[in-house]
Amino acid sequence: MRRTLNYLWIGTRWASACAYACTLWSVWLVLVCLLGVQTYIASQHELEVPSFLLRSLEERLAASGVRATFGRTSFDPTGRVLIENARLYLPAFVEPIISARSIYVRLDPWALASGQFEPRELRLSGARLAIPAMLSPSGLAEEILRDLDTTLVPHEQSLELAQLSGRVAGISLIARGAVHLPPRDPTRADSLPIAEFLVRNYPAISRQLVAVSSQLTALDQPTLQLELAPSESRIAIARVTLFARGLKLTIPQPVQAHGLHIVTKIPLFGDAPVTARLDLTADSLALPFGAHALQVHALVQGTLRPSRLQFLPRELDVSADSLSAAGFSARSVV
Numbered sequence: 312m313r314r315t316l317n318y319l320w321i322g323t324r325w326a327s328a329c330a331y332a333c334t335l336w337s338v339w340l341v342l343v344c345l346l347g348v349q350t351y352i353a354s355q356h357e358l359e360v361p362s363f364l365l366r367s368l369e370e371r372l373a374a375s376g377v378r379a380t381f382g383r384t385s386f387d388p389t390g391r392v393l394i395e396n397a398r399l400y401l402p403a404f405v406e407p408i409i410s411a412r413s414i415y416v417r418l419d420p421w422a423l424a425s426g427q428f429e430p431r432e433l434r435l436s437g438a439r440l441a442i443p444a445m446l447s448p449s450g451l452a453e454e455i456l457r458d459l460d461t462t463l464v465p466h467e468q469s470l471e472l473a474q475l476s477g478r479v480a481g482i483s484l485i486a487r488g489a490v491h492l493p494p495r496d497p498t499r500a501d502s503l504p505i506a507e508f509l510v511r512n513y514p515a516i517s518r519q520l521v522a523v524s525s526q527l528t529a530l531d532q533p534t535l536q537l538e539l540a541p542s543e544s545r546i547a548i549a550r551v552t553l554f555a556r557g558l559k560l561t562i563p564q565p566v567q568a569h570g571l572h573i574v575t576k577i578p579l580f581g582d583a584p585v586t587a588r589l590d591l592t593a594d595s596l597a598l599p600f601g602a603h604a605l606q607v608h609a610l611v612q613g614t615l616r617p618s619r620l621q622f623l624p625r626e627l628d629v630s631a632d633s634l635s636a637a638g639f640s641a642r643s644v645v
Contacts, residue, residue, distance in 0.1 A: 375506035376402060392416040399506075401513060404443040406452045408513060411459075412437030433463040433505060438477075446517045455480065455520045465504045468492055469541045479535070480524035488539030490547040490579070512546065515580050522620040530571070531557035545578035545617075558593075568607075570594030578617050587615040587622065602636035604644075 365384060372379050382396030394414040398407040413436045419429035440456035447453045459477035463470060468491065475486040492504050493511070509516075527533050533555040539547040551574070558568040574590045589611040596604040608631070613624040634644045 371503045372399075372506055375502035376510040377503075377506045378402070380407075392418060399509075401510060404445070406441060406443050408441055408443065408509075410439050410441075411435045430465065430503070430505070433465075435459060435461050435463075440520070442517045442521060446514060446521075448521060455517070455524060456484075463505060465492070468494075470505060470508060472539060479520055480527070482524070482527050482530075483534045484537070485535070486537040486539065488537070488547070488549075489541050490539055491541035491543050512580065519579070519617075519620075526620050529559055530555040531559070539579065542578065545581050547579040548576060549579045550574070550576050564599045565597075566599070567597040568593040568595070577615055581617055584614050584616055586612070588612050589622070596631075598636075600636060602634065604631040604634045606632035 365381075369379065378400040380398045380400075381394050383393075384395070385393050392415070394416065395412070397409075397411045397414050399409040400407050415432075415434040415436075416430045417432040419431055438456075438459035438461070439454055440459065442453045442455045444450055444452045456477050456479055459475070461475040461477075462473040464473055465471075466489075469489045470492050471489045472487050475484075477484050490508070492508055523535070527535070530553075533553060536552040536554075538550040538552075540550075542548050553571070553573040555571040556569065558566070558571050560566045570593055572592045575587055577587055578585060589609075591607075591609040591611065593607045594605070596607050598604065607629065610628045611624050612626040613622050615622050628645075630643075630645045632644075633640060633642050635641075
């Protein structure tokens with residue numbers, strides 16, 4: 312009996328040792344395979360995007376009312392999806408509204424594991440925005456925004472602009488902040504928030520860009536900066552800062568300014584008039600009848616139509632270090 316127990320003990324130890332060795336070698340084999348896969352990925356500049364991921368993206372865009380065409384698509388070594396030569400179309404327009412040299416998309420890994428396209432971050436590089444012919448004042452399609460580089464981060468009720476830079480009609484534009492995202496359309500549960508925002512607001516965005524470009528033509532080397540705060544009623548409230556080397560007006564009276572700096576706060580969208588205040592400073596002003604002013608500071612109260620950028624002044628407070636006209640001069644003028 313004791314001998315039988317000894318044999319049984321020896322057999323159990325041998326079986327345990329075999330199981331341990333088999334498990335150990337299996338773990339090492341898996342680790343070696345994972346190392347090989349990681350080494351392969353690290354050695355590649357790009358990997359092919361799975362077909363199910365492209366189908367999911369196209370379906371989400373279609374649910375948002377957007378049609379897209381892509382050039383090359385790939386994974387980069389950081390795990391983002393790279394889309395090259397992308398073009399976005401809206402159903403109402405024949406021409407593409409947005410074209411981009413490249414788009415990087417950082418995806419939600421949990422959604423990706425289930426075959427869903429859920430972007431956590433979107434980066435556009437070398438993008439251009441066009442105004443279709445039916446929205447353009449000239450009746451022709453126009454490229455209104457170019458050299459656009461931006462990083463967009465969607466949240467539950469807002470779209471964050473981590474950074475945005477570009478040129479509006481040749482004028483430098485810098486923006487950051489966030490805009491409000493209305494609740495999703497329940498009939499479009501699979502829509503993408505960014506694409507749905509674009510579909511809803513593209514005509515208003517086009518009108519704003521056209522208005523901005525027409526208002527800034529009188530400025531010399533202007534730079535426009537926007538800081539956006541979300542607003543449920545107006546999409547966003549923009550703190551606008553404008554720098555320009557000079558300004559030249561001929562109507563209603565000839566005026567020239569140098570070293571211009573304007574700050575104001577206006578709603579980004581909406582047609583309803585709002586009260587606005589412009590805080591303006593200029594190094595010098597050349598006024599009608601040969602008058603000149605230096606170090607001018609003006610606070611202008613008035614009514615603004617945001618969609619057209621039309622401003623009707625009602626009250627003006629002006630101060631200047633010096634004012635001269637017709638052989639007379641004065642200092643500390645208010």
